[in-house]
Structures are given as structure tokens and as C-alpha cells.
Amino acid sequence: MVYFISDVHLGYGERDDSRRRERLLVEFLDTVAPTAETLFIVGDLFDYWFDYRSVVPREFFRTLAALDRLRSSGTRIEYVVGNHDFGHRDFFDRELGITVLWNDIERTIGDKRFYIAHGDGKVAGDWGYLVLRAILRSRLANALYRWIHPDIGIALASASSHTSRRYTDSREYGSTDSLAEFARRKICDEGFDVVVMGHRHQAAVMEFGDGDRCGTYVNLGDWLSQPLVGCFDGERITLERVESLIRR
Numbered sequence: 001m002v003y004f005i006s007d008v009h010l011g012y013g014e015r016d017d018s019r020r021r022e023r024l025l026v027e028f029l030d031t032v033a034p035t036a037e038t039l040f041i042v043g044d045l046f047d048y049w050f051d052y053r054s055v056v057p058r059e060f061f062r063t064l065a066a067l068d069r070l071r072s073s074g075t076r077i078e079y080v081v082g083n084h085d086f087g088h089r090d091f092f093d094r095e096l097g098i099t100v101l102w103n104d105i106e107r108t109i110g111d112k113r114f115y116i117a118h119g120d121g122k123v124a125g126d127w128g129y130l131v132l133r134a135i136l137r138s139r140l141a142n143a144l145y146r147w148i149h150p151d152i153g154i155a156l157a158s159a160s161s162h163t164s165r166r167y168t169d170s171r172e173y174g175s176t177d178s179l180a181e182f183a184r185r186k187i188c189d190e191g192f193d194v195v196v197m198g199h200r201h202q203a204a205v206m207e208f209g210d211g212d213r214c215g216t217y218v219n220l221g222d223w224l225s226q227p228l229v230g231c232f233d234g235e236r237i238t239l240e241r242v243e244s245l246i247r248r
Helices: 013-031 058-073 091-094 126-137 137-145 150-171 177-186 242-247
Strands: 002-005 038-041 076-080 099-101 105-109 110-114 194-198 204-210 213-219 229-231 237-241
Touching: 002 013, 013 058, 013 242, 058 076, 058 091, 091 099, 177 194, 177 204, 177 213, 204 237, 213 237, 229 242, 237 242
Parallel strands: 002 038, 038 076, 076 099, 110 194, 194 213
Antiparallel strands: 002 229, 105 110, 204 213, 229 237
16 A cells, blocks of 8 residues: 655644644554555645754654654655755654655656645745745755754744745635646646645545546645545555544
């Protein structure tokens, strides 16, 4: 099985709510270890993340330990960075053996062509966000940021996460589902079989095209309202409730 998760947003909201999501996530990761060939984290696993040379946010150590167990069991894990968890340095690569990816990716799984992206920056004309993202992700900005004491830096990362949320909530989408339209073009014009995204916080499974140019768009929703997982069995992709996977 290949699994997809996104928009867990650990660290967001009240501490008890975040811990509840984390407990559910850890239970899910431990449950799927025997069957998971690959896990794709499709952005915003954390509501904020920033790792220094020798310091990472301690609030998430249970999740890090569960990811390490899953990776050690033989599951491949790929992590597509979202708009909230862009403060990665090398912790995931060096300590967990998890590939951190800064751009959209294309993968062939079985005989299906997948296009996998968090989904930020897909709104036409959203140049302001694209410029902001380029600055926040730049090597210079991150190098300068790491001169700040971790206690202050991680607090600032959390604050910038809330700023990003306010910006995207007020700016995006309008009456058109820009992510669905982006997926349609990838399927109908470029021949992808499956497009997987998150970011919008609205779960969806849509079919586009017909005949040889038919494919599936899946939006993974978010764990703040209804925790869901994308599951691909080699033939088709479905959205499943996390609780149902754990109970099996």
C-alpha cells in the first residue's frame, strides 16, 4: 500500500487538540507499518517547523519517533514541504532518512503516473504569495534566521505560521476551485493518472477526462476537521478515515 497524508498541522490551536491529532497520527503510523510500501507527506505536517544545527521543536518528538519507527521498518517516506513547515535544514534527511522535497514531484507507482503537490501557489495571479514564499525559503533568509536563539526562533516560526494562515484564508480561491482546475489540466493535457494535493482543507475525489485521458484528482483535506488518508492499492486511490484504518 501507498499512503498519503497532509495538513495535520501539529502545533496549531490548543495544546490538547494538537496532542489529540498527534496521538491519532502516531497510532496510524504504527498501524500501517506492516503494509506501507511508501508514505507521502504532502505538506503541512506541522503548523510550524524550524530545525537548527542541534535543536528541533521538542513538542513534536512523539511524531518524530513514530516516523523513525516507520522508516526503520522499511517504509520509504517522502516529504513534500507545504506553506507552514518550510523551515527544514537537514534533520529529516540525516536523522530520519526521510527525503524532504521543496517542489512538486512526479512519481510512477505501479503503472500509474502521479503528480503530487501541496497545492500552495496554484492560484492564478497570486504573485504576492510566490514572492513571499521565495524569500522565506531562500538560503540567505534561513541562514540569518538560524542566528536567532532557538527559543525565540521557534516562537517566531509559530507566529509566521499564523500570518501565513491569515494571508491564504483571505486571498485564495474565490468562486473557482483553482486546485481542481490545476489537476484537470495535469490529467487532461499532460496525461497524469492521479493528482494528489492538500492545502485547501476541503477533501475531494474528482474524475476528469474520458477514455485514455481519464484520471483522478484527490485532495486530502485536513486533520483539523476530519483526519483522512489517501490509500493507493496499485489500482485505485481512495480517501479513508484514519480511525477506520486503525480499527482494521
